[in-house]
Amino acid sequence: MDLFEKLLQNRGPLGKHSKMAHGYLTFPKLEGEIGPYMEFKGKKILNWSLNNYLGLANHPEVRKVDADASAQFGLGYPMGARMMSGNSDYHEQLEAELSEFVGKEATYLLNFGYQGIMSAIDCLLDRHDVVVYDAESHACILDGLRMHIGKRFVFAHNDIAGLEKQLQRANKIVEETGGSIMVITEGVFGMSGNQGKLKEIVELKDRYSFRLLVDDAHGFGTMGKTGAGTGEAQGCQDGIDIYFSTFAKSMASIGAFISSDEQVIDYLRYNMRSQIFAKSLPMPLVIGALKRLELLRTKPELKDRLWEICTKLQSSLREKGFNIGTTSSPVTPVILKCDENQVAKLAIDLRENYRLFCSPVCYPVIPKGLIILRLIPTALHTESDIEITVKALEEIYVKLRNNEYISSEYAVL
Numbered sequence: 001m002d003l004f005e006k007l008l009q010n011r012g013p014l015g016k017h018s019k020m021a022h023g024y025l026t027f028p029k030l031e032g033e034i035g036p037y038m039e040f041k042g043k044k045i046l047n048w049s050l051n052n053y054l055g056l057a058n059h060p061e062v063r064k065v066d067a068d069a070s071a072q073f074g075l076g077y078p079m080g081a082r083m084m085s086g087n088s089d090y091h092e093q094l095e096a097e098l099s100e101f102v103g104k105e106a107t108y109l110l111n112f113g114y115q116g117i118m119s120a121i122d123c124l125l126d127r128h129d130v131v132v133y134d135a136e137s138h139a140c141i142l143d144g145l146r147m148h149i150g151k152r153f154v155f156a157h158n159d160i161a162g163l164e165k166q167l168q169r170a171n172k173i174v175e176e177t178g179g180s181i182m183v184i185t186e187g188v189f190g191m192s193g194n195q196g197k198l199k200e201i202v203e204l205k206d207r208y209s210f211r212l213l214v215d216d217a218h219g220f221g222t223m224g225k226t227g228a229g230t231g232e233a234q235g236c237q238d239g240i241d242i243y244f245s246t247f248a249k250s251m252a253s254i255g256a257f258i259s260s261d262e263q264v265i266d267y268l269r270y271n272m273r274s275q276i277f278a279k280s281l282p283m284p285l286v287i288g289a290l291k292r293l294e295l296l297r298t299k300p301e302l303k304d305r306l307w308e309i310c311t312k313l314q315s316s317l318r319e320k321g322f323n324i325g326t327t328s329s330p331v332t333p334v335i336l337k338c339d340e341n342q343v344a345k346l347a348i349d350l351r352e353n354y355r356l357f358c359s360p361v362c363y364p365v366i367p368k369g370l371i372i373l374r375l376i377p378t379a380l381h382t383e384s385d386i387e388i389t390v391k392a393l394e395e396i397y398v399k400l401r402n403n404e405y406i407s408s409e410y411a412v413l
């Protein structure tokens with residue numbers, strides 16, 4: 001079959017509806033405060049799919065620092081990889097502050113989270129090593145594992161007994177190869193909102209020899225007393241050997257970091273391909289991240305507000321009988337029984353008739369017959385936003401039960 005034809009056939013349920021759903025949300029041309037809104041064809045849409053947990057993207061101090069740093073340096077500096085001409089005092093300051101905040105000896109900045117963690121996995125492991133990882137790990141972890149040429153064993157999501165079995169298998173292999181074992185999981189899983197069972201995993205170190213890498217993209221800034229992440233929340237931060245997070249969620253920016261023992265970070269600095277052979281993080285992003293980190297540390301009211309909104313959203317949904325799974329974080333999945341072919345029409349109805357947007361998730365990301373409407377609350381959402389949203393979801397639910405999203409002409413606007 002022709003490659004292009006095959007691609008068209010494999011578009012999946014959302015792709016097949018792309019003609020109906022065509023167009024992208026954009027930001028309204030508002031000065032200053034934007035809030036949790038976007039625009040679609042001139043209509044204001046309340047958005048529950050923004051990577052801005054603490055509202056820092058809209059914070060006036062952040063906006064000023066971003067603008068001043070861009071005016072001073074532009075987006076061009078520095079003009080090389082970190083090892084060559086891409087270093088600055090600001091980069092080093094940010095690394096030092098992040099290390100202190102997450103309680104690790106050293107930190108290495110990464111220009112993107114996705115490539116960063118892939119490359120870290122590639123760099124830290126060789127063919128003698130065995131990786132044991134949670135089945136619901138993010139795509140960037142799975143892609144990192146594709147580069148690993150040694151063995152990898154998966155355990156069912158958060159199944160500690162399953163993990164233990166895989167550790168026993170892994171142990172036998174490394175006894176032969178002379179390699180080591182790495183366990184990879186997440187702090188907060190971005191689809192279910194479940195926390196990884198970090199404490200229980202760390203406790204397994206009493207019986208098995210392994211190092212633990214945690215991707216805490218959704219936990220950094222949202223979890224734990226100080227916002228230092230899911231390890232802090234579960235009281236086991238010290239047991240995380242390699243801590244990774246991105247600036248793309250709580251920090252509402254671009255970039256990422258990885259923290260560990262000094263010698264591990266030093267090793268990464270001189271061996272990690274995605275950083276050695278790529279330009280380092282631009283100055284405005286580094287200076288902007290310093291400001292964001294300062295606010296994250298010194299303004300706990302931002303996290304408190306996020307949790308207020310999150311608690312209200314989740315309790316309102318539960319009160320109305322919605323299934324939001326087993327989330328224990330701000331990530332709020334509304335799980336509905338629905339054929340995946342109806343999901344695009346449902347999302348269009350939400351957008352066009354209720355002025356709401358949240359991420360629709362369907363097969364093959366989750367099993368057939370279910371969809372998830374994933375809501376990400378932020379410190380900028382209000383109680384009234386929650387009321388409007390829950391009411392809309394109740395109406396959507398009735399339409400779904402009445403099979404209104406099956407008819408082919410529905411919602412083609």
Ligand SMILES: Cc1ncc(COP(=O)(O)O)c(C=O)c1O
Pocket residue numbers: 112113114115117138140186190215217218246247248254255256
């Ligand atoms: C769990 C997880 N890890 C890594 C990433 C990738 O980070 P970035 O957006 O910085 O590439 C994401 C998405 O942002 C994520 O959700």
